[in-house]
Amino acid sequence: MKPSAQIHRPRMLIHPGPFNPIRIQSRHAAGGRHIRLALTPGLSLFDAIVKPLAAIGIKNASTTILGGYFDSLEYCVARPDSTQQAVIAYSQPIHAGRVYMIFGNATIGKNQHGEPIVHCHAAIRAEDGSVKGGHIITHTCVVGNRPIPVLVTSLDGFELRVTFDPETNIPLLQPHEESIDE
Amino acid sequence: MSNATVVENGAMGRVAYARIAPNEDLVLGVEKLCLAEGFRHAFVRGALGSLVDACLGTLDGKCVQVKGPAVEIVSLAGEVRSNDDGTLSAALTGVVADTEGNVFGGPFVAGANPICMTFEVTLEEWLPALAKAGM
Numbered sequence: 001m002k003p004s005a006q007i008h009r010p011r012m013l014i015h016p017g018p019f020n021p022i023r024i025q026s027r028h029a030a031g032g033r034h035i036r037l038a039l040t041p042g043l044s045l046f047d048a049i050v051k052p053l054a055a056i057g058i059k060n061a062s063t064t065i066l067g068g069y070f071d072s073l074e075y076c077v078a079r080p081d082s083t084q085q086a087v088i089a090y091s092q093p094i095h096a097g098r099v100y101m102i103f104g105n106a107t108i109g110k111n112q113h114g115e116p117i118v119h120c121h122a123a124i125r126a127e128d129g130s131v132k133g134g135h136i137i138t139h140t141c142v143v144g145n146r147p148i149p150v151l152v153t154s155l156d157g158f159e160l161r162v163t164f165d166p167e168t169n170i171p172l173l174q175p176h177e178e179s180i181d182e
Numbered sequence: 183m184s185n186a187t188v189v190e191n192g193a194m195g196r197v198a199y200a201r202i203a204p205n206e207d208l209v210l211g212v213e214k215l216c217l218a219e220g221f222r223h224a225f226v227r228g229a230l231g232s233l234v235d236a237c238l239g240t241l242d243g244k245c246v247q248v249k250g251p252a253v254e255i256v257s258l259a260g261e262v263r264s265n266d267d268g269t270l271s272a273a274l275t276g277v278v279a280d281t282e283g284n285v286f287g288g289p290f291v292a293g294a295n296p297i298c299m300t301f302e303v304t305l306e307e308w309l310p311a312l313a314k315a316g317m
Contacts, residue, residue: 001286003244010296011234012205013251024211026200028219032227032306061308062199062228062304078232078252078298080229085206088232088299090251094283103257103277107302119302121230122258123277123285133256133279153227153304155199165300166202172300174201 011147013087017166027175033154034056038147039068046138049106053152058108060155065104065122068148073099073124073141075134086169093137097127101148104136109160109173117162119173194306201300208233208255209292212262212272212303215311222264223308226274229258231301236278238288245294248286252298253277257287262305 030059035058039048051116053061082090104122111117120136165172191257198219202211216224232252260274277287 001246003240003246007245007294008247023203023206024200024215026198026218028196032197077281078254079281105230121256124212131285132283132286134283147194168299175199
């Protein structure tokens with residue numbers, strides 16, 4: 001793509017719901033616990049992240065996937081929502097085949113039902129050689145035959161939970177006080 | 183903290199996670215997060231989300247404009263530093279994907295990368311060791 005001499009003025013999108021005057025929802029922990037995780041070959045990306053972390057009591061974390069091969073991977077791109085319920089909706093999954101994940105970030109939290117959720121975006125080299133990026137469908141991705149290293153930063157003292165966001169009209173991961181049912 | 187410092191010793195401090203809302207600027211939003219949490223220096227430890235459009239800087243002061251919406255942030259690294267004049271600056275670099283999944287990379291231009299739906303970011307506070315006199 002040819003660089004432009006002009007910095008374009010940002011476009012301000014109008015979302016369907018009421019504007020929330022709180023623009024940054026943040027929480028902090030006194031310190032981060034770090035773990036090196038190796039994604040187990042043959043498991044789904046979801047299971048390879050969630051199960052070993054749950055076994056050591058980590059349910060909320062920010063992770064960096066440091067590159068590796070997947071036997072199978074699906075991703076989505078984000079396009080204008082044809083139903084107009086939200087500004088953007090994910091596309092149908094795109095099957096990229098056997099891929100190399102160049103770099104990924106994944107956030108671990110829980111969904112509205114209290115079950116684990118992994119939100120992952122990554123850059124990949126698809127089976128056809130093209131370099132692509134998007135939202136990774138972690139349940140259907142299968143880790144290739146070599147373990148993939150992941151740096152995990154545990155988030156302690158608060159939790160990440162999917163809650164409905166009225167402004168964008170979609171459920172989103174947001175930081176909350178820890179649930180007492182934990 | 184002087185830019186002339188080649189080796190800076192220090193330690194990691196607190197860890198903050200934030201969700202930044204639509205239409206906020208990516209770079210300025212990370213700086214505001216540091217103001218909210220009282221961080222003076224920080225490294226980005228994880229980030230993902232989407233932009234309305236992306237604006238990635240080039241060496242000659244131009245930019246690569248990636249049209250959305252949305253443009254997905256698929257890789258991001260960077261830091262926030264305190265400047266000698268008492269201000270904060272975030273420098274963020276990364277890879278984005280357009281509505282067809284095609285990727286582009288570069289430094290995010292401050293003020294020109296509005297968030298589309300959400301931006302999740304984890305910052306780790308960096309606590310530089312105090313510089314000794316004469317060093």
